[in-house]
Amino acid sequence: MPKSSPQRKAYNRGYYKHRKQMFIEAQMKCTYGPYAVDIWHMAIREQVGLCKNCGGQGLESKKRQGLEYDHDHITGKFRGLLCGKCNKAIGMLGDNEAGILRALSYIRGDSNV
Numbered sequence: 819m820p821k822s823s824p825q826r827k828a829y830n831r832g833y834y835k836h837r838k839q840m841f842i843e844a845q846m847k848c849t850y851g852p853y854a855v856d857i858w859h860m861a862i863r864e865q866v867g868l869c870k871n872c873g874g875q876g877l878e879s880k881k882r883q884g885l886e887y888d889h890d891h892i893t894g895k896f897r898g899l900l901c902g903k904c905n906k907a908i909g910m911l912g913d914n915e916a917g918i919l920r921a922l923s924y925i926r927g928d929s930n931v
Contacts, residue, residue, distance in 0.1 A: 858887060858899070862899065865899055870888070870897070870899055871898075871900050886902060887899065888908070
């Protein structure tokens with residue numbers, strides 16, 4: 819079967835669809851370490867499937883499971899599972915307390931921002 823034939827593409831879609839969880843877990847282990855999947859499942863149970871920051875459920879997409887693995891980028895320590903909005907917001911604010919406090923001061927209308 820040629821690499822780009824319609825049959826090959828259909829086969830590849832079916833192969834990935836049935837093994838999606840396996841691929842996601844393998845990627846998590848490569849990115850976050852060998853125990854990332856166990857930590858993920860434990861956090862899902864503890865957080866009852868909700869975002870640790872806002873309590874939302876997180877939206878599933880073709881590439882994401884709904885909640886994202888949040889970790890400290892300096893130490894690598896797992897912090898919790900966040901919805902995409904919270905994870906992106908924290909990252910865009912510098913992934914640190916100072917950035918979040920500056921944003922909070924701005925929202926409150928503090929003049930020293």
